[in-house]
Structure formats: C-alpha cells, structure tokens
Amino acid sequence: MSALEIRQVRKDFGSTRVLKDVSLSIDSGEFLILVGPSGCGKSTLMNAIAGLEPVTDGQILIAEEDVTWRTPAERDIAMVFQSYALYPSMTVRQNIAFGLEMRKVPKAEREEAVERVADLLQISQLLDRKPSQLSGGQRQRVAMGRALAREPKIYLFDEPLSNLDAKLRVEMRTEIKKLHQRLGTTIVYVTHDQIEAMTLADRIAVMRDGNILQLGTPEEVYNDPVDMFVAGFMGSPSMNFIQATLEGEPGDYRLVVETPASARLVLPWPAERETPGMTNVVGRRVVLGLRPEHFSAEDARLGDRAEGTLLTAQVSVAEPTGADILLRLPLGDGEITARVGPKMRIAAGDCIELRVDMSRAVLFDADSERRLA
Structure with a gap:
C-alpha cells in the first residue's frame, strides 16, 4: 500500500510556477529523498505534503485518503525542520512531550513515549536540560525525538543536517540510517546534499525547476542518469x-x-x-x-x-x-x-x-x- 501518493501537483506563487505537475508514489516503510539545487521546488513540495502550503492543483493522498485540503494537524505527519524549532523555555523532556500533550495523550503514555525515544536516540541523560545547554547534534536529536514520540503515518525531514558541522553531519546521517532500519518508518527527506541522498535513500527523486527529472534507487540515479543534469548533480566529484x-x-x-x-x-x-x-x-x-x-x-x-x-x-x-x-x-x-x-x-x-x-x-x-x- 502506498503511504503517500502525489498526483499532478502544481504550485504557483503569483505568476511563477514552482511545482509543475509533480507525481510520485511512496511505499509504506520507504525512505525517499528529494534532492536538487536551491530553488528547484523540493522544500515547496515538502510543505505541500505537510499542509503548510496549499497546492494550486492536484491531489495528495496519505494512506489512500485524500488530504489535499486538510490542515497539517489532520494529516497525521511529523516534521523535523532545519532550524530544530525547539522551545527554549522547556526542558528536553517537555519539548519531546509537547506534541503529545497537545493531542491530549494521557500523562503515563507521554512519559513512556519520552523514555522510549530518549533511549532510542541516546539522549536520556539530557532530558532535564534546556536547548541552550545542548550542542547542535544534541538539539537535532531532540527535534527528531519530538517527531518520533508521535508515531505518525509519515515523517518529513526538511534539510535536518544542514546546520551541523561536517563531522556531526556524518554521525547524524548514520543515526538516521540506523533509526530507519530499526523502525521501518516512512520518511520523506529533503536535502541539497547528494552524499546524504546516496547514503540514506531507498529511492531518490532528483528535482530541477519544479520537475522530477528522475526517480530511482541510488544506484540507478548514479549509474544510469537520464540526462546531463542528473549525471552532473549526483556524485562527488561530479561526472x-x-x-x-x-x-x-x-x-x-x-x-x-x-x-x-x-x-x-x-x-x-x-x-x-x-x-x-x-x-x-x-x-x-x-x-x-x-x-x-x-x-x-x-x-x-x-x-x-x-x-x-x-x-x-x-x-x-x-x-x-x-x-x-x-x-x-x-x-x-x-x-x-x-x-x-x-x-x-x-x-x-x-x-x-x-x-x-x-x-x-x-x-x-x-x-x-x-x-x-
């Protein structure tokens, strides 16, 4: 069963068309990465999936239900942002539990969920600290923990590692890979870093100017590119x-x-x-x-x-x-x-x-x- 299906989605900002009849289907448990240069439309597509941007035309289905015009809260998704978006006055424990509290989850279940994700992400010792007392990598783990505590149908990651230094990026990339292998969750992940795409994805969608140029496994996209843009974008050094x-x-x-x-x-x-x-x-x-x-x-x-x-x-x-x-x-x-x-x-x-x-x-x-x- 498809966890997410996008059908002929268009998005206009005034007279500028940012997404041009984008269609793709993502299976349950799949790790799909949207990759492309800045301004190609990948973050706009992510925001459309999340419900943060209304589409101009087309359909978005989650678990075969049409959610095109539903609010973000009604889509049963969790999103991890580039900027972490943690509440500075709350402890790590409170940050992770906040979404559950807003959904009226009983206190005992909230505490159990917090302990579960803290153990999963190895941040149990940080639960009583505030974001200002954490490193960049620790803050990103907390942001991921807040999303994982909810157990939604789909996780959306919008360039979550772009604010980290090179060493931390590699470490967090490995952690995300392990996390997906352990949980089997459905993930849509946006990045402009083709190394992240090659190492993490089950499939990669290469975007340019609001279009998906190629959708395939990392091996297919790397070894059998459909055009010179895909061939030059994937690989370091490039072709x-x-x-x-x-x-x-x-x-x-x-x-x-x-x-x-x-x-x-x-x-x-x-x-x-x-x-x-x-x-x-x-x-x-x-x-x-x-x-x-x-x-x-x-x-x-x-x-x-x-x-x-x-x-x-x-x-x-x-x-x-x-x-x-x-x-x-x-x-x-x-x-x-x-x-x-x-x-x-x-x-x-x-x-x-x-x-x-x-x-x-x-x-x-x-x-x-x-x-x-």
Whole structure:
C-alpha cells in the first residue's frame, strides 16, 4: 500500500510556477529523498505534503485518503525542520512531550513515549536540560525525538543536517540510517546534499525547476542518469563531460576527442552498449560522460576496454584525500578529474598515462542533453 501518493501537483506563487505537475508514489516503510539545487521546488513540495502550503492543483493522498485540503494537524505527519524549532523555555523532556500533550495523550503514555525515544536516540541523560545547554547534534536529536514520540503515518525531514558541522553531519546521517532500519518508518527527506541522498535513500527523486527529472534507487540515479543534469548533480566529484564526435556504424562505433595537442583520441564504444538512437547522431557532436573512478592508472585489466592508453597528459593539480588521489588533467577543450589509488606518487607537473573503462561510460546528445546510451 502506498503511504503517500502525489498526483499532478502544481504550485504557483503569483505568476511563477514552482511545482509543475509533480507525481510520485511512496511505499509504506520507504525512505525517499528529494534532492536538487536551491530553488528547484523540493522544500515547496515538502510543505505541500505537510499542509503548510496549499497546492494550486492536484491531489495528495496519505494512506489512500485524500488530504489535499486538510490542515497539517489532520494529516497525521511529523516534521523535523532545519532550524530544530525547539522551545527554549522547556526542558528536553517537555519539548519531546509537547506534541503529545497537545493531542491530549494521557500523562503515563507521554512519559513512556519520552523514555522510549530518549533511549532510542541516546539522549536520556539530557532530558532535564534546556536547548541552550545542548550542542547542535544534541538539539537535532531532540527535534527528531519530538517527531518520533508521535508515531505518525509519515515523517518529513526538511534539510535536518544542514546546520551541523561536517563531522556531526556524518554521525547524524548514520543515526538516521540506523533509526530507519530499526523502525521501518516512512520518511520523506529533503536535502541539497547528494552524499546524504546516496547514503540514506531507498529511492531518490532528483528535482530541477519544479520537475522530477528522475526517480530511482541510488544506484540507478548514479549509474544510469537520464540526462546531463542528473549525471552532473549526483556524485562527488561530479561526472566529467567530454565533447566528442561519434563516428562509425553499428558494431563499430567510435568516439573521437580532439586533444589540446591537436591529436585525435579515439575511444571504441562497447557493442553491447549500443542503442538505436546512436544512428541519428553519427558525425555529430555528442557528450561523453565518464566519472572520475572510470579512469585507472593501476589496473591493467582495463586495457581491453579502451584502445591503448586513454591519455598521456601533464597533471594540472593533484589532490590527495587520504582514501585516494584526485587528478586534474587536460582533455578535449577542458579538464577532467580522475580518481586514482592513494599509493601513487604523483604531483602537479608530472606526466601520467590513464586507461578508461568504457563499459561504464554514458553518452549524451549535445543539444538536448538527454542520454543516448
């Protein structure tokens, strides 16, 4: 059964359309993440689900009941905000219990719920403190505890980790993941951080300009992006886009890239990855998409996936990250980023030879930016 269904939802602010016929269905117990750049409409969609913003058109169903025009209190949802929204004059215990008290839940049940979520979130020792006495991570746990105490049909998280420092973000991300695995709750989560999306979600909805461009598992969105925007938005560092010309015929397609030295770099396209649409762009400019990890300077097994070495180039920048090294190299009319192993001894100005795993490359139409293969 669908826990949440959104049907052709539109939202206008004056003459500006912020949501454009958005439709999606979320299963019970699913963790869905809405991701996209600032201004794409993800928070507006979240507010529409919560009932904080009335929709211009369309329907919103929770547990198969039409709640489009119901108030937030009538929707049986709980929301965790970016700003925590804790009452400063109340203790942690009172903050967690406040929503239950407003719903006239008996005192014994309130106390039991507070103890349950405090134990779940490991904040039992903080129950008698006030928000001003807590760290950012502790405040976020309290905000989550207030939502969890209610046991609603759906939890909504609106960029809950954006105010935390990098270390706390990682820790809280893990806590939220564990929480979902333990409770099996239905969660809709908004973020602009694609790493949060990749690590937390069962499915990701990538939004842009009020539309959902792609809805799929993290693996689908990362490995099989529908267009250049999704491909470039998901992944850190982002996908390399290389201008090329498609030559050849079915069974023998080749991508030709003009290098800075005016030489032609020829990359064979795997026959098993061909699509019918490729015949329409032979002789035309296309965009080859390669992620940094598709390059290799160490694994000779990749040699049969490319025609000789991919590139001999002078490294512009070498960035050791601990787990690996990111290299910036000239290719085509710009630069690419390659990810290599941490044992390599390389610095800016060194020359390096790389191979490419073309079996994982993607191809885009240069004009429409839609995926071809």
